[in-house]
Amino acid sequence: MxxxxxxxxxxxxxxxxxxxxxxxxxxxxxxxxxxxxxxxxxxxxxxxxxxxxxxxxxxxxxxxxxxxxxxxxxxxxxxxxxxxxxxxxxxxxxxxxxxxxxxxxxxxxxxxxxxxxxxxxxxxxxxxxxxxxxxxxxxxxxxxxxxxxxxxxxxxxxxxxxxxxxxxxxxxxTVAAERERRAEAERLARALQRTLLPPALPEVPGLHAAAAYHTASPDEVGGDFYDLFPLNDGRWAFFLGDVCGKGADAAALTSLTRYTLRAAAIYDPDPCAALANLDAVLKGEYQGSDPRYCTAVFGVLRPLPDGSHAITLAGGGHPSALAVRGDGSVEPISTMGGQLVGMLPDPQFVRTSTRLRPGESLLLYTDGLTEARTAGGTMLGEDGLTRRLTATAPRTAHELLDSVEGLLRQLGDGVSDDTALLALSVPPPPTPRIQENR
Missing domain, CATH: 3.30.450.40 (GAF domain)
Known part of the structure; x- marks a missing residue:
């Protein structure tokens, strides 16, 4: 060389x-x-x-x-x-x-x-x-x-x-390409998720409403959903639920579920009838060895002359709603016994009624919240959520969401599934003004 x-x-x-x-x-x-x-x-x-x-x-x-x-x-x-x-x-x-x-x-x-x-x-x-x-x-x-x-x-x-x-x-x-792929997937997931949820909740006379969606995985489309919309005679319908699966299949099922419940409520606003109609549609659309199902709670609220709202709920395999009463106590509004929608041959849906008085609120949530793990590794559960609401004593729909979203932030990585939240509250009566004697 x-x-x-x-x-x-x-x-x-x-x-x-x-x-x-x-x-x-x-x-x-x-x-x-x-x-x-x-x-x-x-x-x-x-x-x-x-x-x-x-x-x-x-x-x-x-x-x-x-x-x-x-x-x-x-x-x-x-x-x-x-x-x-x-x-x-x-x-x-x-x-x-x-x-x-x-x-x-x-x-x-x-x-x-x-x-x-x-x-x-x-x-x-x-x-x-x-x-x-x-x-x-x-x-x-x-x-x-x-x-x-x-x-x-x-x-x-x-x-x-x-x-x-x-x-x-x-x-x-490779890392840069994967980072870009994930960023694009996140952008698409966020865009698709926005199409599956109402862009904004309507204003309900005599009622405050607020909703939130907490995403556990930014690059996957979850199957949680909610909605609030008017019926005739001054009544309003609302629902919240969670379909099985993730991604595009879950998105298609979520879209079908949401619009079916809206249409069913116009035809027959009875909550059990709405869930039964959804059950029939899911079974007709998804037949064979790959059934698709969801959990859901469907409600109708009716304003009363005294400023309170009568609420009728029906549940299909979904966690109980929680009512925060005027004295700060938290009461489960149970629809336990209601079965999964779209899964069983002849499901039973359970109806219950309650009333929201001025200064009281109602929380609907999906199980991503109660199945989250605490720092000690235990499941939060309904009891943990109840303790949180009792300690924070929220009086409005927005305060209720603030309390729950703060809890989700505290749980951090313990939250492994998406969480949808829908809160309804009746404003407290105005405080009477005391006139001074002159």
């Missing part, structure tokens, strides 16, 4: 801009130490029986060491006339047997200063398209001449560095 003679450093070649672009493409400059490159430098020193070796990347105005074996505290040197700056100009191994006898090499700071380098050998780190990013270098404080086998091994190590850089770049591109 030919050993290149020692020369002074020529001016930068015309393709220096392309070479620097390749250096930037691999995004290696100023990265933390990496064991793979450290081992290559150590192996180069061992093969030459030399005290020092580096993996060097040549930047615009500096030579930066990705790995430096035997050079304590040195991470880069200026890119001026010298060893690495000369080696990068060649597409073959570059050798300086005695730097002390070469005027060009003596300009290198590692030669004229510590550690007083005398011997230098380098092999270029070359990309597939011929751009030289840097070198694998071996340095010694004694003049010497390498063997052909040593120079061949040095070239092999430079090729190994290039392989590592390619693997690293491929991994970075």
């Amino acid at each position: 030919t050993v290149s003679p020692v020369r002074t450093v020529p001016e930068a070649s015309a393709d220096e801009a392309a070479r620097l672009a390749a250096v930037r493409r691999y995004r290696i400059l100023d990265t933390p130490p990496d064991g793979a490159f450290d081992r290559i430098a150590a192996l180069a020193a061992r093969l030459f029986d030399a005290p020092m070796a580096t993996v060097s990347i040549v930047d615009t105005d500096r030579v930066w060491f990705k790995a430096a074996h035997g050079l304590q505290g040195v991470t880069e040197i200026d890119r001026g006339p010298g060893l690495c700056a000369s080696a990068i100009l060649r597409g073959e191994p570059y050798v300086v047997p005695d730097a002390g006898a070469d005027a060009g090499a003596f300009a290198d700071p590692l030669v004229r200063g510590e550690p007083g380098v005398r011997f230098y050998a380098a092999a270029p780190i070359t990309t597939a398209d011929g751009q030289r990013l840097g070198t694998v270098d071996v340095l010694d404080t004694r003049p010497r001449r390498p063997t052909e086998d040593q120079l061949q091994a040095l070239q092999d190590l430079a090729a190994l560095v290039m392989d590592e850089l390619e693997l690293r770049l491929s991994a970075m591109r």
Whole structure:
């Protein structure tokens, strides 16, 4: 193998801009130490029986060491006339047997200063398209001449560095592509989720309403749903539920469920009848070995002359609604016994009634809330939710949601499923004004 003679450093070649672009493409400059490159430098020193070796990347105005074996505290040197700056100009191994006898090499700071380098050998780190990013270098404080086998091994190590850089770049591109894929999936999921929920709740005379949707997985479309809409004779219907599954299938089922319940309520607003109609539609749409089902609670509210609202609820396999009474107590409005919608041959749905008086509120929620895990690993459950509402004593629909959303934030990673919330409250009567005697 030919050993290149020692020369002074020529001016930068015309393709220096392309070479620097390749250096930037691999995004290696100023990265933390990496064991793979450290081992290559150590192996180069061992093969030459030399005290020092580096993996060097040549930047615009500096030579930066990705790995430096035997050079304590040195991470880069200026890119001026010298060893690495000369080696990068060649597409073959570059050798300086005695730097002390070469005027060009003596300009290198590692030669004229510590550690007083005398011997230098380098092999270029070359990309597939011929751009030289840097070198694998071996340095010694004694003049010497390498063997052909040593120079061949040095070239092999430079090729190994290039392989590592390619693997690293491929991994970075894979991570970036996955990050972009997830971001796009999240954008699509959010857009689809918005189409499955009412854009805003309507204003109900004499009643406050608020809703929220807590997403456990930002890149998956959940199957939780809610709605509030007017009927005739001043009545209003509302519902909340959770379909089986995630993703596009759940989205299709959610859309079908929501619009079926709306249509069923117009035909027959009885809550049990609405759930029965939904049950029939789901069984007709999803037949065979892959049934689709949901849990749901459906309610109708009717304003009363005294400012309160009569509420009739029916449940199909859904958690009980919770009423926060005027004295701060929390009362479950149970529809237990109601069965899953769309699953059983002849399901039973349970109806119950209650009244919301001024200053009282009602919370409907999906089981992502009560099945969340506390810091101790236990399930929150209806009891844990009741304790939260008793402690915070919310008096309005918005206060009720604030309390529950604060609880969800506290639970953090313990929340593994989406949660839909719908809160209804009757405003408290105005406080009478006390007139002063004049």
